[in-house]
Amino acid sequence: MSNVVVCGVMARKPKxxxxxxxxxxxxxxxxxxxxxxxRRQLAAETLKPKKERTPQLCPFQxxxxxxxxxxxxxxxxxxxxxxxxxxxxxxxxxIPVEGKQGDLRATxxxxxxxxLDVFKWVGETILGDPDPLLVGEVGFLEAGATTDNEGxxxxxxxxxxxxxxxxxxGAPMAWAALEIQAVYFSxxxxxxxxxxxxxxxxxxxxxxxxxxxxxxxxxxxxxxMPQLQIKVPTLxxxxxxxxVVVDRAFFDSIGEMDxxxxxxxxxxxxxxxxxEEVEGQNRTRIVRDEVRYTTLERSVEGLTGGKPVPLPTxxxxxxxxxxxxxxxxxxxxxxxxxxxxxxxxxxxxGGEA
Numbered sequence: 381m382s383n384v385v386v387c388g389v390m391a392r393k394p395k396x397x398x399x400x401x402x403x404x405x406x407x408x409x410x411x412x413x414x415x416x417x418x419r420r421q422l423a424a425e426t427l428k429p430k431k432e433r434t435p436q437l438c439p440f441q442x443x444x445x446x447x448x449x450x451x452x453x454x455x456x457x458x459x460x461x462x463x464x465x466x467x468x469x470x471x472x473x474x475i476p477v478e479g480k481q482g483d484l485r486a487t488x489x490x491x492x493x494x495x496l497d498v499f500k501w502v503g504e505t506i507l508g509d510p511d512p513l514l515v516g517e518v519g520f521l522e523a524g525a526t527t528d529n530e531g532x533x534x535x536x537x538x539x540x541x542x543x544x545x546x547x548x549x550g551a552p553m554a555w556a557a558l559e560i561q562a563v564y565f566s567x568x569x570x571x572x573x574x575x576x577x578x579x580x581x582x583x584x585x586x587x588x589x590x591x592x593x594x595x596x597x598x599x600x601x602x603x604x605m606p607q608l609q610i611k612v613p614t615l616x617x618x619x620x621x622x623x624v625v626v627d628r629a630f631f632d633s634i635g636e637m638d639x640x641x642x643x644x645x646x647x648x649x650x651x652x653x654x655x656e657e658v659e660g661q662n663r664t665r666i667v668r669d670e671v672r673y674t675t676l677e678r679s680v681e682g683l684t685g686g687k688p689v690p691l692p693t694x695x696x697x698x699x700x701x702x703x704x705x706x707x708x709x710x711x712x713x714x715x716x717x718x719x720x721x722x723x724x725x726x727x728x729x730g731g732e733a
Contacts, residue, residue, distance in 0.1 A: 397463045399477055401565065402573055402588030404459030404484040405491070405664065407449055408439040411459075412476055413662040416583030423577035426453055439663070440494045443514065453570050456491045457484040457655070458563075458594060463587045472587035483629045484655040484664065485594045489539075489560045492625050492653065494666045499558070501668055502623045502651055503542050506556040506643065512542040520611060536610060542623075557615055558623040559607060563599045563630055567592025596633040597685075605683040612647050612676045621649055624679075628654040628669055637674050637682035646673035 403411045406422055414422075425433055436454055441447035460481050461474030476482050492498050496514075503512035521536030523529065544554035568590025576586040604624070612622050621643065631652045640646050650672040655664045674682070681687065688694075 396591075399460050399462045399481075400474075400588040400590070401458045401485075401567075401592050401594065402461050402474055402586070403455050403570065404457035406456065407436045407454040408456060409662050410657065410664050412585055413657070418662075419577045419585075420580060420582070422454070423574045426574050427571075427578060438490060440488075440490050440492075442493055442496045451488050451490075453574070455570055456488045457486045458565060458592075459484055461585070461588055466584060469581075471582075474585045474587040476585075480629070480632070484627070485629045486562045486627045486655075487565060487594075489562045491562065492560050492627075492666070497666055497668070498560075498625050498651060498653065499540070499542060502556065502558055502625070502649075503544070505651075505671060506621050506623060506649060507542060507544040507546075507554055509544040509546050509554075512544055515541045515543060520614075538611065556621050556623055557611065558625065559604070559611075560625045561599060561604045561630065563594040563596060563627075564603075565592050566595040566598070594629070594633075596630065599630070600634060600683045601685065605680060608648065608676060608679060608683075616647055616676070622647060623649050623651055625651045625653065628652055631672075634682045635685040635687075637672070637678045639678075640673045640675065643673050645675075647676045648674050648679050650674065650679075 405411065406414075406419075409418070409422070411419065422436075425436070430452070435448040438447045438449040440456070460477040462477050464473045464475045465471070466473050486492065499512065499514055500510045504510045517537045517539065518541050519536075520538045523533045538557045539560055540558040542556050542558055547554045570590070572589030573586060576582060576589055608622065608624070615622055631650060643649060650670075651668075652670045652672065653666045654669045656667045657664050
């Protein structure tokens with residue numbers, strides 16, 4: 381930090397002035413639309429020991445009356461802020477970045493439950509029913525029998541199953557599977573922001589104290605993609621569709637995917653939402669943005685975020701490693717049989733399993 385003097389008061393200026401991600405929505409409230417006192421009250425409550433906190437209601441869990449926020453710290457979404465000095469104190473203010481980079485990034489899956497509009501949208505699109513029944517956490521995979529276990533336990537579930545209310549008696553059940561994916565974040569914890577907002581002298585949105593970023597690699601390829609690879613092949617055999625709900629920033633982080641023109645040829649329907657500020661209110665709302673139809677294979681390519689290189693290119697890279705100048709020491713990345721350690725003789729002692 382460097383120091384600047386403003387009106388006789390020493391203020392600290394961050395050395396790194398590049399935009400940072402901070403709190404977007406906090407316990408359902410849009411941080412930029414709260415007063416300094418409202419932010420201070422939330423911060424003071426959040427900084428208390430967990431057992432001493434007053435439970436905060438979650439405005440998005442529409443399926444449950446009086447639902448309490450279960451997310452430690454209560455951060456519903458992130459937002460990117462640029463730095464600006466406060467005109468009177470010189471202290472660091474956070475100015476929301478404009479354009480796509482300034483979009484909210486949902487970090488809590490319940491954020492997508494607002495007024496159940498996403499489920500109505502999926503029901504209308506896939507089932508032709510805007511008011512489907514919602515069944516949560518349905519067991520999809522069962523453990524097989526092992527030496528120590530008879531099997532049968534649930535080892536995998538589908539987040540939500542939407543069941544049409546329009547199915548004729550005696551007809552096959554009409555339903556669709558749904559997965560919601562929020563984004564994880566990597567970097568510093570939010571405590572620095574909570575402490576900054578707890579300062580009674582701060583009546584502005586603070587420039588984020590920590591450095592963090594939405595971790596789309598962990599959220600997409602490492603979490604969402606295996607779920608789709610496990611579940612979609614069976615759904616495909618059953619003749620059922622998978623709906624995946626993400627926000628616009630998440631979808632834009634995915635690599636290019638080839639679309640199919642009609643849902644009948646798709647395995648997966650991507651339902652993409654965005655967030656919109658409501659004038660005169662301290663909350664934002666979900667807005668339906670776009671539906672994309674893809675196959676499982678194209679979705680995996682997009683989530684992987686890369687395309688295989690041509691065979692000649694790959695084999696050329698092999699040759700580069702094979703024929704590196706020997707003056708560089710052992711051939712990089714190449715293990716010969718001579719490099720392998722000889723097997724250790726069995727001395728009769730039991731080793732670690």
